[in-house]
Amino acid sequence: METRAIIETKELTKIYNGEVAVDHLSFTVVEGEIFGFLGPNGAGKTTTLLMLLGLTEPTSGYARVLGLDPTRDPIKVKATIGYLQENMGFYSDLNAVQMLRFVAELNGLSGSEIGGRIDDALQNVGLLQESEKKIGAYSRGMRQRLGVAELLIKDSKVAFLDEPTLGLDPDATNRIMELIKSLCRDKKMTVLLSSHLLHQVQKICSRVGIMIKGQMVAQGPMDRLAKEKLGIGQQTYSLEEIYMKYFQEA
Amino acid sequence: MQGVKVILKKELADHFSSYRFVIIFALIAMISLITAYMVGLNIRQQLEGIAKPRFIFLMLFTAPGAMFSLVQFVAFFGPLVGLILGFDTINRERTEGTLSKLLSQPIYRDVVINGKFLAGVTMISIMLVSIVLVITGLGLLVMGIVPGLEEIWRILFYLIISIIYISFWLGVAILFSILFRSTATSALASLAVWIFFSFFVSIFANIAADAMSSDPSPENQEAVMQQAKILKAFKLISPMELYTDSTATIIDPLRKSTRSIVSVGPLENISMSRFSGPLPLGQSILIVIPHIISLVAITIICFAVSYTVFMRQEIRSL
Numbered sequence: 001m002e003t004r005a006i007i008e009t010k011e012l013t014k015i016y017n018g019e020v021a022v023d024h025l026s027f028t029v030v031e032g033e034i035f036g037f038l039g040p041n042g043a044g045k046t047t048t049l050l051m052l053l054g055l056t057e058p059t060s061g062y063a064r065v066l067g068l069d070p071t072r073d074p075i076k077v078k079a080t081i082g083y084l085q086e087n088m089g090f091y092s093d094l095n096a097v098q099m100l101r102f103v104a105e106l107n108g109l110s111g112s113e114i115g116g117r118i119d120d121a122l123q124n125v126g127l128l129q130e131s132e133k134k135i136g137a138y139s140r141g142m143r144q145r146l147g148v149a150e151l152l153i154k155d156s157k158v159a160f161l162d163e164p165t166l167g168l169d170p171d172a173t174n175r176i177m178e179l180i181k182s183l184c185r186d187k188k189m190t191v192l193l194s195s196h197l198l199h200q201v202q203k204i205c206s207r208v209g210i211m212i213k214g215q216m217v218a219q220g221p222m223d224r225l226a227k228e229k230l231g232i233g234q235q236t237y238s239l240e241e242i243y244m245k246y247f248q249e250a
Numbered sequence: 251m252q253g254v255k256v257i258l259k260k261e262l263a264d265h266f267s268s269y270r271f272v273i274i275f276a277l278i279a280m281i282s283l284i285t286a287y288m289v290g291l292n293i294r295q296q297l298e299g300i301a302k303p304r305f306i307f308l309m310l311f312t313a314p315g316a317m318f319s320l321v322q323f324v325a326f327f328g329p330l331v332g333l334i335l336g337f338d339t340i341n342r343e344r345t346e347g348t349l350s351k352l353l354s355q356p357i358y359r360d361v362v363i364n365g366k367f368l369a370g371v372t373m374i375s376i377m378l379v380s381i382v383l384v385i386t387g388l389g390l391l392v393m394g395i396v397p398g399l400e401e402i403w404r405i406l407f408y409l410i411i412s413i414i415y416i417s418f419w420l421g422v423a424i425l426f427s428i429l430f431r432s433t434a435t436s437a438l439a440s441l442a443v444w445i446f447f448s449f450f451v452s453i454f455a456n457i458a459a460d461a462m463s464s465d466p467s468p469e470n471q472e473a474v475m476q477q478a479k480i481l482k483a484f485k486l487i488s489p490m491e492l493y494t495d496s497t498a499t500i501i502d503p504l505r506k507s508t509r510s511i512v513s514v515g516p517l518e519n520i521s522m523s524r525f526s527g528p529l530p531l532g533q534s535i536l537i538v539i540p541h542i543i544s545l546v547a548i549t550i551i552c553f554a555v556s557y558t559v560f561m562r563q564e565i566r567s568l
Contacts, residue, residue: 016564050350050565053354055350055353055354055565056564056565074358075356075357075358076356078354078355078356078357079356081354083350083354085347085350085351085354087347088347088351089346089347089348089349089350089351089352090348090351091346091348092346093264093267102256102260103355105252105256105259106253106256106257106352106355106356106357107355107356108252108356
């Protein structure tokens with residue numbers, strides 16, 4: 001089966017005030033997969049995501065999302081990508097419905113279809129009961145789920161999830177991971193997931209990329225990386241071992 | 251421009267539900283009401299027993315009440331309204347992390363600025379129009395004089411110029427909210443600009459005019475004229491001068507130039523005005539058109555700078 005590359009970067013580089021944040025990064029994410037985007041804090045993961053969104057201009061190199069150049073065509077790219085940043089960035093004085101309506105309207109959805117979609121999305125992530133509450137009063141887990149609801153509203157083809165499990169309790173983490181899995185399964189969404197919970201990543205990701213100091217030191221299916229680095233076969237390794245091995249080498 | 255409408259709607263809702271807006275609005279409404287009431291009473295007393303002069307209704311706006319006239323009040327404190335509405339437009343979103351959410355939606359960056367600016371202009375317009383309406387109503391009640399058609403036109407023009415003027419300050423505040431990351435810094439910076447233009451420009455203009463004119467003795471007419479010209483040119487740097495000059499001419503039909511060289515006392519003024527007919531509205535507008543164009547121009551410059559800075563800014567997650 002031929003798979004289509006959804007995200008593709010070649011020699012993508014970003015230099016902030018003389019400091020290299022992303023260093024000749026090349027990687028590919030194919031349609032329908034959950035790609036684990038791993039790496040220590042400050043490795044340049046968020047910067048890469050911002051470049052893919054067209055919010056930051058690359059210093060050199062190129063990026064393609066669905067065949068579009070984010071620097072040239074930011075509007076089309078942003079219409080297809082759902083981006084959930086670390087702190088979610090919701091307006092704390094709006095309630096869930098108002099927030100989702102705002103996002104839907106910015107995405108050019110017409111008034112008649114918005115109402116139904118919002119209810120469906122909130123139902124899907126289990127927030128329908130809390131929809132009249134101000135987002136400022138939401139717990140972290142609820143915010144993350146609201147983020148997933150936003151992806152559903154936008155009907156994104158691609159989702160960038162930047163640390164969606166940061167600071168969540170185990171139950172909330174599991175709920176989010178389940179939701180992400182269902183996005184991929186039911187909505188055929190391609191997910192770029194950045195996270196430090198390697199155990200969870202190992203469970204849901206098909207391929208991973210490990211980024212250290214702005215460079216992608218490894219990418220591919222976990223089995224292959226395990227074989228290359230640890231010399232052991234399927235099911236007996238943990239992603240953490242692979243990650244630490246790469247981290248110590250770098 | 252779908253996005254502009256959406257952002258405008260949200261910003262308006264934010265403004266209307268914010269205490270900040272309620273407080274400034276209450277403050278300004280209170281001061282305008284008191285001033286208008288005092289002026290109204292004053293005029294009624296003075297008019298007792300004499301024939302009503304023309305354009306008496308406009309005096310409601312120009313005659314000083316307790317301390318200042320309404321026109322002066324708007325000239326001086328109007329900028330504060332613009333600054334308060336705009337000083338944290340962009341940097342608040344930045345610190346709360348909502349800016350990247352907004353910009354990761356399929357909209358252009360200038361849509362964000364436009365939507366927010368338009369929301370501010372709408373608030374300013376609502377504020378000014380309602381205040382003028384209240385004053386007009388109060389004037390009708392207290393003075394018992396109905397404004398003529400031309401007076402209504404003049405008030406309308408006064409409103410338009412005032413909206414442009416306060417919008418300029420809103421633009422300045424938005425620019426600072428883009429330039430500075432911290433809301434406190436942008437608030438201080440915009441206050442500093444306001445103070446600079448309201449106090450220092452006229453002082454500097456005087457010093458510069460004194461220094462540049464050759465022989466400013468009262469006998470030497472040419473030198474006096476030259477000095478006055480330099481003074482005027484310098485003062486036109488200040489948006490505040492542009493505004494006071496233009497509104498004074500619009501609201502007072504007896505003014506024939508934007509600034510008289512010789513200062514005249516109020517008594518002389520009245521005796522002089524007996525011999526001078528009022529200007530028709532069209533002529534008054536002609537006099538102030540350069541001022542209005544300058545006001546619009548500096549607002550546009552402000553915007554151009556805001557756009558270019560904002561487009562180039564890096565958006566990081568924090």
